[in-house]
Amino acid sequence: MTQLRAHCPDRLGCVLVSPNPQPAVEVSGLVKRYGSKTAVDGLDLVQQPGTVLALLGPNGAGKTTTVEICEGFRSADDGSVRVLGMAPGSEALRPRIGVMPQGGGGYPGIRAEEMLNLVAACAANPLDPKWLIEILGLGGAVRTPYKRLSGGQQQRLSLACALIGRPELVFLDEPTAGMDPQARRLVWDLVGALRDDGVAVLLTTHLMDEAEALADNVVIIDEGRVVAQGSPAELTANRPDDQQLRFRARPGLDLTLLSAALPEGLKVREATKGAYVVEGMIDPQVVSTVTSWCAQQGVLAEELTVAKRSLEDVFLELTGRELRS
Amino acid sequence: MTTFAPGTFKPAPGRGSLPRMLFVHARTEAMLTLRNGEQILLTVIIPLALLVALSLMSVIPMPEPRVGSATARIFALAIISSAFTGQAIALGFDRRYGVLKRLSASALPRWLLVAGRVCGALVVVALQIVLLAVTALFLGWRFPLAGLPWVVLLIVLGTLTFGALGVLLGGALRAEIVLALANIIWFVLLMVGGVALSVPVGFVHLLPSAALAQALETSVVHGTAPGVGPVAVLVAWGVVAGALATRTTRLT
Numbered sequence: 001m002t003q004l005r006a007h008c009p010d011r012l013g014c015v016l017v018s019p020n021p022q023p024a025v026e027v028s029g030l031v032k033r034y035g036s037k038t039a040v041d042g043l044d045l046v047q048q049p050g051t052v053l054a055l056l057g058p059n060g061a062g063k064t065t066t067v068e069i070c071e072g073f074r075s076a077d078d079g080s081v082r083v084l085g086m087a088p089g090s091e092a093l094r095p096r097i098g099v100m101p102q103g104g105g106g107y108p109g110i111r112a113e114e115m116l117n118l119v120a121a122c123a124a125n126p127l128d129p130k131w132l133i134e135i136l137g138l139g140g141a142v143r144t145p146y147k148r149l150s151g152g153q154q155q156r157l158s159l160a161c162a163l164i165g166r167p168e169l170v171f172l173d174e175p176t177a178g179m180d181p182q183a184r185r186l187v188w189d190l191v192g193a194l195r196d197d198g199v200a201v202l203l204t205t206h207l208m209d210e211a212e213a214l215a216d217n218v219v220i221i222d223e224g225r226v227v228a229q230g231s232p233a234e235l236t237a238n239r240p241d242d243q244q245l246r247f248r249a250r251p252g253l254d255l256t257l258l259s260a261a262l263p264e265g266l267k268v269r270e271a272t273k274g275a276y277v278v279e280g281m282i283d284p285q286v287v288s289t290v291t292s293w294c295a296q297q298g299v300l301a302e303e304l305t306v307a308k309r310s311l312e313d314v315f316l317e318l319t320g321r322e323l324r325s
Numbered sequence: 326m327t328t329f330a331p332g333t334f335k336p337a338p339g340r341g342s343l344p345r346m347l348f349v350h351a352r353t354e355a356m357l358t359l360r361n362g363e364q365i366l367l368t369v370i371i372p373l374a375l376l377v378a379l380s381l382m383s384v385i386p387m388p389e390p391r392v393g394s395a396t397a398r399i400f401a402l403a404i405i406s407s408a409f410t411g412q413a414i415a416l417g418f419d420r421r422y423g424v425l426k427r428l429s430a431s432a433l434p435r436w437l438l439v440a441g442r443v444c445g446a447l448v449v450v451a452l453q454i455v456l457l458a459v460t461a462l463f464l465g466w467r468f469p470l471a472g473l474p475w476v477v478l479l480i481v482l483g484t485l486t487f488g489a490l491g492v493l494l495g496g497a498l499r500a501e502i503v504l505a506l507a508n509i510i511w512f513v514l515l516m517v518g519g520v521a522l523s524v525p526v527g528f529v530h531l532l533p534s535a536a537l538a539q540a541l542e543t544s545v546v547h548g549t550a551p552g553v554g555p556v557a558v559l560v561a562w563g564v565v566a567g568a569l570a571t572r573t574t575r576l577t
Contacts, residue, residue: 071430073576091434095340099430105423109357121349122432124339135327147422161427166337186327193329199336 022085024049024169024200025070029079032065032224039065041224042079047202047217049168052195054215055204056311058319062224063204064102067173070202071099084169095123098167102174104158106146112138112157115146116164123165132160137183151178159187163194170194172203176210188213208312212236218311222319236309245278245286246271247304249294258293262286282306340432347441350433354445358411359452367511368407368453372399375521376457380464385522388546396461397545398521401538403453404480405520408446408487409494410511416442416495417503425576443488450484469548476544479551483537486563490533493566496574530554533562 025047032040040062047053055063068074069081072089086093106115113133120126133139136156141149149157155178162170172191176184191214194201205211211218212232219229228235251274258268266280278290287306294301358364379387379395387394419425428438462468494510495503519525519535529535536558540551 073426073430094430095432096336096338101423101426101430103423105425105427107353107357107424108418108422109361110353110424114353114356118349118353119428119431120341121346122341124341125337126341127334158427161431163334165339165432166334168336168338189327189329194334197332197334197336199334 022049023047023082024051024084025053025202026082027066027070027079030066030069030076030081031078032062032069032074033077039224040069043221043224043226045219045226045229047200049200050195050198051216052191052201052203052214054211054218055202055221056206056208056211056218056315057204057221058206061221061319063206063221064173065224066221067171067202067204068101071097071101071171073101095165096168098162098165098170100155100158100162100170100172100175102177104154105161106154106157108147109145111143111145112149112153112160113142115157116160119161120164125166126164127166129160129164132164135186136160137186152180152183155179156183159190163190167199169200169202172201174204174206176205176207184210208310208315212311220315220318227318228314232311235314236311242309243280243282244307244309245282245290245304246307247276247290247294247301248274249276249297249299249301250274253297253299257296258290261289261293343434343437346433346437347444350437350441351444351448354442355448358407358415358445358449361415364407364411364415368403368411368449369456372403372406372453372457373460375399375402376460377464379521380461385524390465390467392461392464392466393546394542395521396457396466397542398538399457399461400454400476400480400541400545401483401534402515402521403457404450404483404537405487405511405514405534407450407453408484409491410507411449412442412446412488412491413495413507414500414504416492417498417500417507420496420575420577421500423577429576442492443485446488447481447484450480454480468545472544472548475548475550476541479537479540479544479556482556482559482563483533483541486533486537486559486566489563489566489570492574493570496570531558533559536562 023046025045027043027045030040030043031038043062043066045053055066057063065074069076070083070088072094081088083093084096113129116129116132120129133142136159138153138156141153146154146157155175159172159175162172176187179187188210191201191203203214216231217229218232218235220227251270253270253276255268255270262268262278263286266278266286268276268278271277278286291301291304376395376399379399380392383391425438429435458468491507494507498506514520514532514534515522517523517529518532519529520538525535525539536555540555540559543549543551
């Protein structure tokens with residue numbers, strides 16, 4: 001505290017500054033090419049210490065390439081990357097970060113606890129391997145060699161290896177891939193606990209709910225570029241004219257009269273068979289217009305909801321709806 | 326919902342002690358080798374069977390007492406089995422299962438990743454040699470003790486040279502191809518590489534297998550220093566393979 005006070009002579013209007021304002025991860029103008037294909041194309045991102053950042057993007061968007069450059073597994077073709085203020089992959093940096101590579105990693109014949117003991121031996125103040133094994137639900141597979149663990153079990157062991165050294169920053173590449181819903185919940189709880197304890201977490205995912213539930217900041221990338229970033233709330237924030245009223249009713253209703261009755265600027269369509277959507281600025285008057293029109297038609301509007309945009313809507317809007325190979 | 330006491334994951338990063346990292350890594354490597362049934366067959370059972378067979382039967386012409394020469398040659402074979410074939414296959418599959426990537430993401434320094442494997446391999450070779458030597462003594466082998474330092478040196482040199490060759494093979498190719506090649510090369514060296522079942526002729530002298538067998542024969546049978554030629558051949562193969570392997574070895 002004395003150090004902090006030295007910066008504020010009169011103590012009034014003094015903002016408590018973190019003694020270490022350096023970003024956890026700082027990427028600028030990152031470019032990576034594989035032959036003629038540009039996997040990452042001028043990507044910028046900044047992650048503050050102790051926050052959770054989700055790199056969200058469709059398959060092949062450049063998420064893993066970006067993370068692996070930060071982890072020191074690949075070299076950048078252009079741009080700069082600093083992790084905890086250091087060059088990625090340096091011997092001084094590696095003890096400070098925890099890495100969960102995509103798909104995990106272990107000796108084919110090793111048992112979970114032996115693998116974890118080995119990684120624990122690399123750390124100065126490791127967590128208790130036995131405790132971590134139990135927490136991650138691997139207690140029932142202690143004698144199973146790595147190659148015979150299920151994909152989800154391998155993922156959980158890999159997560160344990162990433163956490164055991166009490167790192168300041170953790171990279172989780174598709175942490176919940178191949179996991180059942182229970183294990184997925186557990187990973188979410190763990191990420192929450194990490195953040196609460198001041199650990200920065202950079203994770204990649206293509207799951208909207210995962211990004212929405214976990215991340216302080218979401219960076220949506222597509223074709224190696226950032227297409228949007230912000231908190232989940234910012235990304236899904238409603239513009240006043242960008243809301244939806246949805247309801248279900250008999251398919252094939254004639255919408256001409258409803259269109260005419262609605263205020264200007266609102267559009268109504270039958271999105272899928274029997275599912276109707278009114279888009280625009282939804283106010284109580286609009287809801288009333290829709291329900292009275294339904295009454296006139298002699299139909300009951302079911303599941304009537306006024307919805308804000310979900311992260312999924314934002315994501316699909318930005319990255320398109322076509323499938324990626 | 327699982328809850329964790331606040332502070333459970335409070336960062337406290339740092340690198341573990343180097344001797345302990347080296348010890349745990351080498352122990353893990355040795356333990357995994359000794360637990361692997363196919364490795365035991367290759368590194369212990371087959372050499373033991375051949376030692377008995379060569380000592381008791383006149384398969385190839387060898388100076389009497391046959392057991393001395395046979396022991397030297399089987400030491401060479403055991404080193405090739407373990408340091409070359411065993412190491413290559415293990416490395417091929419370790420890469421397949423992502424363990425090199427996993428470990429190189431930890432605080433383990435890169436040099437220690439190599440040192441741990443080397444120490445693990447040396448431990449396994451030491452156990453093989455002890456087992457084979459005890460068996461040879463029962464078969465009537467009389468070891469001239471003056472040769473002990475030379476034998477130890479040759480075993481270490483042979484392990485390093487064949488280990489480098491094993492890493493060169495296992496570090497670059499797909500696991501299945503490594504498995505096939507490492508076994509074929511082992512068989513070829515055994516049959517015609519001047520190791521156990523053949524006498525080196527012509528260019529075979531320049532193979533590391535023949536060099537190791539010949540050098541060991543000098544020290545194991547006569548208790549004297551090996552010739553400069555075979556040692557130079559071993560060192561040359563080791564240096565070239567090691568230099569190449571540092572360029573070609575991939576993590577996955």
